[in-house]
Amino acid sequence: MYKNSLKEDLISVVEELDGTVESTDTVAKLKIKIEKSSTFESDADFVKTLIKNYVDERVSRNERQATVENQKIELTKLQLAQLEKEVELQTTKNKALSLNPAAKTEEKQLETDIENMIKSIKTLSLPVPTRSENLYLFF
Numbered sequence: 001m002y003k004n005s006l007k008e009d010l011i012s013v014v015e016e017l018d019g020t021v022e023s024t025d026t027v028a029k030l031k032i033k034i035e036k037s038s039t040f041e042s043d044a045d046f047v048k049t050l051i052k053n054y055v056d057e058r059v060s061r062n063e064r065q066a067t068v069e070n071q072k073i074e075l076t077k078l079q080l081a082q083l084e085k086e087v088e089l090q091t092t093k094n095k096a097l098s099l100n101p102a103a104k105t106e107e108k109q110l111e112t113d114i115e116n117m118i119k120s121i122k123t124l125s126l127p128v129p130t131r132s133e134n135l136y137l138f139f
């Protein structure tokens with residue numbers, strides 16, 4: 001009946017049955033309180049089921065916590081791998097720039113070309129006014 005139950009489970013059961021738990025109660029005292037309760041004497045199967053439910057709830061809560069911890073660890077590993085790749089990419093860029101200083105100016109030129117292209121696309125994607133009185137706003 002008390003298989004895999006911990007003190008916290010027994011405390012919860014005693015509180016559920018009659019609600020008097022002292023901080024000095026040991027596991028043995030808690031078992032005695034459970035067995036002497038009026039609910040246990042009238043319906044022992046109910047108390048056994050109650051104990052089993054508290055144990056199952058604790059076990060599932062611990063499993064969920066372990067799963068969350070594992071997910072956090074995996075996320076941290078992925079973030080670390082991403083940072084390592086970013087460092088590797090930046091190191092490679094630095095080596096390439098040190099070997100070919102002209103590539104630095106080409107990279108800046110590429111950035112300005114991309115910015116100009118974005119501005120052009122924004123300008124071209126403006127809606128054309130449909131009313132003739134709104135045309136002066138467009139030009």
